[in-house]
Amino acid sequence: LPNEFEIARPVMQQIEEGGYQAYFVGGSVRDTILGLPIHDVDIASSAYPQEIKQIFKKTVDTGIEHGTVMVIYNKKGYEITTFRTESGYQDYRRPDKVEFVRSLDEDLKRRDFTINAFAMRENGEVTDLFNGLEDLQKRLIRAVGNPSERFNEDALRMMRAVRFASKLDFDIEEKTMDAIKENSHLLDKIAVERIYTEFVKMMMANRPKQGISDMLNTDMYKYVPVFGKYQKQLESITEVDNLSLLDEIEVWSFIAFNFAMSREKINSMLKEWKASNDIIKNTQQCVEAVNNIKQGQLDKWAMYQTGEDLLIKANHIANLYGFAQNESELISKYESLTIKDKKEMAINGGDLIKSGVVKPGPEMGKILFKLEKSLVCNQIENDKESLLKAAKNF
Ligand code: ATP
Numbered sequence: 001l002p003n004e005f006e007i008a009r010p011v012m013q014q015i016e017e018g019g020y021q022a023y024f025v026g027g028s029v030r031d032t033i034l035g036l037p038i039h040d041v042d043i044a045s046s047a048y049p050q051e052i053k054q055i056f057k058k059t060v061d062t063g064i065e066h067g068t069v070m071v072i073y074n075k076k077g078y079e080i081t082t083f084r085t086e087s088g089y090q091d092y093r094r095p096d097k098v099e100f101v102r103s104l105d106e107d108l109k110r111r112d113f114t115i116n117a118f119a120m121r122e123n124g125e126v127t128d129l130f131n132g133l134e135d136l137q138k139r140l141i142r143a144v145g146n147p148s149e150r151f152n153e154d155a156l157r158m159m160r161a162v163r164f165a166s167k168l169d170f171d172i173e174e175k176t177m178d179a180i181k182e183n184s185h186l187l188d189k190i191a192v193e194r195i196y197t198e199f200v201k202m203m204m205a206n207r208p209k210q211g212i213s214d215m216l217n218t219d220m221y222k223y224v225p226v227f228g229k230y231q232k233q234l235e236s237i238t239e240v241d242n243l244s245l246l247d248e249i250e251v252w253s254f255i256a257f258n259f260a261m262s263r264e265k266i267n268s269m270l271k272e273w274k275a276s277n278d279i280i281k282n283t284q285q286c287v288e289a290v291n292n293i294k295q296g297q298l299d300k301w302a303m304y305q306t307g308e309d310l311l312i313k314a315n316h317i318a319n320l321y322g323f324a325q326n327e328s329e330l331i332s333k334y335e336s337l338t339i340k341d342k343k344e345m346a347i348n349g350g351d352l353i354k355s356g357v358v359k360p361g362p363e364m365g366k367i368l369f370k371l372e373k374s375l376v377c378n379q380i381e382n383d384k385e386s387l388l389k390a391a392k393n394f
C-alpha cells in the first residue's frame with residue numbers, strides 16, 4: 001500500500017480496537033487500484049464523532065455537523081467521517097438532512113460513481129458493492145444506482161462525471177450519459193463556486209477536450225455561466241492539439257483567449273463565475289500577453305508589466321496555437337530587463353523632492369512612472385545621478 005495508507009494504519013487500528021469499523025474510502029482507494037499517485041486519504045468509520053473524540057487524545061472539529069473529526073496522530077491530521085446517509089435534496093443540491101449510520105453499505109450507497117464507492121480496510125481488503133472494479137477495467141464512469149435519481153439529488157454530480165472522465169481518461173457509461181443529457185438543465189440550481197471547482201479540475205486533467213465535448217453533447221455548457229453564448233468557440237477547443245493547462249490562470253486565460261475576449265469581457269465572464277479578483281486580474285494580464293506574443297508586440301515594457309510567471313503561462317497558451325516563443329529565450333530576455341520591479345529603482349519620491357525636482361503631489365507620480373518606463377526600455381542607467389538628470393529633463 002502507498003505510504004499515505006501505511007502511516008494511517010495505526011489510526012485505523014485504534015478505531016477498530018475501540019470496537020468500531022474504519023475504512024479508507026473515496027478517490028485515494030480508486031487511484032491506488034489504478035496505480036495513480038494519491039494526495040490525501042479519506043477515512044470513514046462506524047464510530048460517531050463523539051466516539052472518535054473519546055478514542056484519540058488530540059482531535060479538531062473540522063466538520064462535525066457532517067460527521068467529520070480530524071484526528072492528530074504523529075503530528076499529522078486525519079479526517080475521519082462517520083458513515084452517513086443523506087436525504088432531502090429538495091433543491092437539487094446538498095441534502096437537507098445528514099444522518100449518521102453504523103452501516104458501511106449505507107455510506108457507500110450515497111456516493112456518486114461506482115469507482116468512487118470502494119472501501120478498503122487497513123489490511124488492503126477492498127469492499128466493492130457496485131462492481132466498481134469491473135468499471136475500472138472497462139474504464140467507465142457509472143452512477144451508483146439510478147443515474148437520473150442521483151443527478152436529481154445533486155446536480156453537481158454531472159459535472160463530476162465529466163471531471164473524472166477527463167482525469168482518468170474514462171468514458172461515461174451510456175445510461176449515465178443519457179441521464180446527464182436529460183438533466184443537464186439542473187446544473188443551474190447549483191452554486192457557481194461548486195461548478196467552478198469541478199470545471200477547473202476538469203480542464204487541468206488529462207482529457208480536457210473530452211470534457212468540453214461532453215459538456216457540449218449534453219448541453220451542460222448552456223447551464224454554466226456565460227458559456228451558452230460561445231458554442232462555436234467551445235467547439236473549436238476540441239480541435240486544439242496537445243491541450244494541457246497547468247493551473248487555474250492558464251485555464252481561464254485559455255478560455256478567454258479562445259473566446260477572443262477583451263479585458264472588460266474577461267472581467268464580466270469571471271465575475272459571473274465568481275472568480276477571485278486576483279484570478280481576474282492575472283487572467284486579464286495573461287491574455288494581454290498572449291495577444292502581444294501573437295502580434296509580435298511583446299516589447300520590454302510589456303514583459304516587465306506582465307512579470308515572469310504570467311509570461312511563461314502566456315507562452316504556454318501561445319504554444320497551443322503555434323505562435324509561442326522559445327521558452328528559455330523568452331526567460332533570458334525577461335531576466336535581462338534592467339529592473340523587474342519598481343522597488344529596484346535607484347531613486348524614490350523622497351529623493352526627487354529632496355533634490356528639488358518636484359513638489360509632493362500627482363506630478364511626482366508621473367515623473368516616477370516616466371523614469372520607470374525609461375529604465376525598463378534601457379534609455380537610462382539605474383543609478384541616482386542618471387535618474388535625477390533624466391527627471392530634471394522631463
Ligand atoms: P480527487 O482525487 O479529485 O480528490 P475524489 O474521488 O477523492 O477525487 P472528492 O471530491 O475528494 O473526490 O470526494 C471524495 C469522495 O466523496 C468521492 O470519491 C465520493 O465517494 C464522495 N463524493 C464527493 N462528492 C460527492 C457528491 N457530490 N455526491 C456523492 N458522492 C460524493
Ligand code: MG
Nearest residue numbers: 026027028040
Ligand atoms: Mg479527494
